Amino acid sequence: MQKPRIRWHIAVFLAPAVLVYSAIMIFPLFNTLRLALYSKVDQERIFVGLQNFKTLFMDPIWSEQFWNALGNNFWFFIIHMLVQNPIGIALAAILSHPRLRFAALYRSAIFIPTILSFVIVGFAWKLILSPIWGIAPSMLDAVGLKSLFAPWLGKEEYALTTLALISVWQFVGIPMMLIYAALLSIPEEILEAGEIDGITGASAFWKIKLPLILPSIGIISILTFVGNFNAFDLIYAAQGALAGPDFSTDILGTFMYRTFFGFQLQLGDPHMGSAIAGAMFAIILVGVCIYLWGIQTRMRRYQL
Amino acid sequence: MNKARNNPLNMTLMHGALILYTIIALFPVFVILINSLKTRKAIFREPLALPSSDSFSLVGYQTVFKQGDFFLYMQNSLIVTVVSIFLVLLFGAMAAFALSEYRFKGNTLMGLYLALGIMIPIRIGTVAILEMMVATGLVNSLWALILVYTAQGLPLAVFILSEFMRQVSEDLKNAGRIDGLSEYTIFFRLVLPLVRPAMATVAVFNMIPIWNDLWFPLILAPAEEVKTLTLGSQVFIGQFVTDWNAVLSALSMAILPVLILYVIFSRQLIRGITSGAVK
The missing domain is CATH 1.10.3720.10 (MetI-like)
Structure with missing residues (x-):
C-alpha cells in the first residue's frame, strides 16, 4: 500500500488567490472591525470597547448624522425597489416576447447608462437639471408643465429622491438583463400548457411567469440592497462629500468617507470611520442573512 | 398559436414603450456629446440643436488637453x-x-x-x-x-x-x-x-x-x-465647474472609451449575463 503523499499542486493552485483574498479583503475587514474598538488619545491608540458605537448611536452630534444617513439610505433603497425593479421587470417582459423585432438593439441601448461611471452620470444629470442651462425647464415648458420645474438637486426635500431616480436610470439595465435571462429559461411547454387552459397575455405573465422568476427577483433585491448600502460614488460626484444641501443626501457611504478621511475643517478619524463601517457591515450582513434563510429557502419550491 | 400572443396593437404598444425608454436612457448621453462640440453661446442658446458650421467649436477639448x-x-x-x-x-x-x-x-x-x-x-x-x-x-x-x-x-x-x-x-x-x-x-x-x-x-x-x-x-x-x-x-x-465647454468635453472624453469598449464587448457581456452566469 502506498502512503498518502502530499499533493503540493493543490496548494500551489490555491495559494495566490487565497493569499491575495485573505490579505486584501478578509484581514482588513476584521481589522477594520477591530479598529472600531479603539480610539486615539494623545497620539496613542487605546482600547475603548464599544465606546465608539455608543458615541455613534447616542451622542447627539454623531447620532443625528448617523440616523439621518441611515434613514436616507433606506429611502434610497426603497426608491430603487419601487421604481428600478418594476421598470426592469416590465422591460424584460416586453423584450422576452418571442416575436419582438430589434430586441437585441433595444437591450444594448437600454444597458448603456449602466456602463457609464458615476462621475459621468452625476455631472451629466447635474447639467441637465441645472436651472442655468435650462434643458429640463424648457422641455417641461414644451409640454406645458413648466410650473413643475424646481432646482431638484438643490432643494432639500427633492434632492435625495432625485439622486435615487438618477441612480435608477443608471442601473435599470441590471434587473432588466437578469429577469430577461430568467424569462428566456422558462420552458415553452409550460406556457403552451397555460394557453390550453386559456391563460394568455397579461394573465400568463402574472400567473405563470412571475411566480417562476421570483428567485431572480430575490437575487435582484439583495444585489440592490448591498449595492445601495455601499453606495457613495454618485452622491460624491453630484453633491460632493458634504452631501448637500444641508446633508439631505447624506448616506452611509458619504458619512463614512467624511468621518474617516476628514473634510475641510473636520479632521479624519479612522476609529469612528471604522465604527460606521462596522454598522454598514452589520446592516449588509442582516440583509444577506434574511435573503439566504428567509427568502431563498422559501423560494426553492418554485424552481423548475 | 393563440392570437393574443401576436396582436398587432400589442406589438405597437410594446415598441412604443421600448422606444420611449431607449430615448430616456440615451438622451443625457446624447445631449452631453453634441454640446461638447459647440461654442459656449450655442450651448446656452439652443442646447438641443446639433452642432452646425456656425456653432461648431472644439474650444472645450483644447482646454481639456491643455489643462x-x-x-x-x-x-x-x-x-x-x-x-x-x-x-x-x-x-x-x-x-x-x-x-x-x-x-x-x-x-x-x-x-x-x-x-x-x-x-x-x-x-x-x-x-x-x-x-x-x-x-x-x-x-x-x-x-x-x-x-x-x-x-x-x-x-x-x-x-x-x-x-x-x-x-x-x-x-x-x-x-x-x-x-x-x-x-x-x-x-x-x-x-x-x-x-x-x-x-x-x-x-x-x-x-x-x-x-x-x-x-x-x-x-x-x-x-x-x-x-x-x-x-x-x-x-x-x-x-472647471464654470467652464461649460471644458466640462462637457471632459465628460465626453470619459464617455467615449467606455462606449467603444461596450460596442466591442457588448455581445460577450450580454451573453454572459443571460447565460445565467450570475445565478
Whole structure:
C-alpha cells in the first residue's frame, strides 16, 4: 500500500488567490472591525470597547448624522425597489416576447447608462437639471408643465429622491438583463400548457411567469440592497462629500468617507470611520442573512 | 398559436414603450456629446440643436488637453484594469481548478470562504486597507489599486469558473494524465482553453466596476501621476465647474472609451449575463 503523499499542486493552485483574498479583503475587514474598538488619545491608540458605537448611536452630534444617513439610505433603497425593479421587470417582459423585432438593439441601448461611471452620470444629470442651462425647464415648458420645474438637486426635500431616480436610470439595465435571462429559461411547454387552459397575455405573465422568476427577483433585491448600502460614488460626484444641501443626501457611504478621511475643517478619524463601517457591515450582513434563510429557502419550491 | 400572443396593437404598444425608454436612457448621453462640440453661446442658446458650421467649436477639448493630463489618466486606468483582470483570471482559474478538480479535506469550506466576498463589499474594510497600504508604502501607486481590485474580483471569478470547470470532460484530463502530463500542464494546456468563454464573461463583468470606481482611487491613489480616468475627470470637472465647454468635453472624453469598449464587448457581456452566469 502506498502512503498518502502530499499533493503540493493543490496548494500551489490555491495559494495566490487565497493569499491575495485573505490579505486584501478578509484581514482588513476584521481589522477594520477591530479598529472600531479603539480610539486615539494623545497620539496613542487605546482600547475603548464599544465606546465608539455608543458615541455613534447616542451622542447627539454623531447620532443625528448617523440616523439621518441611515434613514436616507433606506429611502434610497426603497426608491430603487419601487421604481428600478418594476421598470426592469416590465422591460424584460416586453423584450422576452418571442416575436419582438430589434430586441437585441433595444437591450444594448437600454444597458448603456449602466456602463457609464458615476462621475459621468452625476455631472451629466447635474447639467441637465441645472436651472442655468435650462434643458429640463424648457422641455417641461414644451409640454406645458413648466410650473413643475424646481432646482431638484438643490432643494432639500427633492434632492435625495432625485439622486435615487438618477441612480435608477443608471442601473435599470441590471434587473432588466437578469429577469430577461430568467424569462428566456422558462420552458415553452409550460406556457403552451397555460394557453390550453386559456391563460394568455397579461394573465400568463402574472400567473405563470412571475411566480417562476421570483428567485431572480430575490437575487435582484439583495444585489440592490448591498449595492445601495455601499453606495457613495454618485452622491460624491453630484453633491460632493458634504452631501448637500444641508446633508439631505447624506448616506452611509458619504458619512463614512467624511468621518474617516476628514473634510475641510473636520479632521479624519479612522476609529469612528471604522465604527460606521462596522454598522454598514452589520446592516449588509442582516440583509444577506434574511435573503439566504428567509427568502431563498422559501423560494426553492418554485424552481423548475 | 393563440392570437393574443401576436396582436398587432400589442406589438405597437410594446415598441412604443421600448422606444420611449431607449430615448430616456440615451438622451443625457446624447445631449452631453453634441454640446461638447459647440461654442459656449450655442450651448446656452439652443442646447438641443446639433452642432452646425456656425456653432461648431472644439474650444472645450483644447482646454481639456491643455489643462488636464487625460492621456496619462487613461493610461493609468488601462494599466489598472488590464493587470487586475489578468490577475483575477489567472488566480481565480487556478483556485477554481483546485476546488473543482481535486477532493481534499476542507474543499467545501475553502469554497465557502472564497464565496464570502461575493456578498460582502470590500469597501467595508477601507480603513484597514489604507492603513496597510501606507505601512507597506504602496499608497499612491497603481499596485495598491491592482491588489484591491484583484481581491474584489476573485470571489465571483472562482465561483463562476469552478461551475464551468466541473463541465470539462473527465476523460480528457485522465487521458492527459496517462500521457504523463503534469497537473500544471493539464490545467494550462487542456482546461484553460476550454473555459475561455467563461473567462471572457468574468473579464467583462470585472471591467466595468474597475474602470468606473471612484472610491479606491480617491482614497488609495489620489496623486496626480497615478490618477485614474474616473478620478481625473472628477477632479478636472470640479476645478472647471464654470467652464461649460471644458466640462462637457471632459465628460465626453470619459464617455467615449467606455462606449467603444461596450460596442466591442457588448455581445460577450450580454451573453454572459443571460447565460445565467450570475445565478
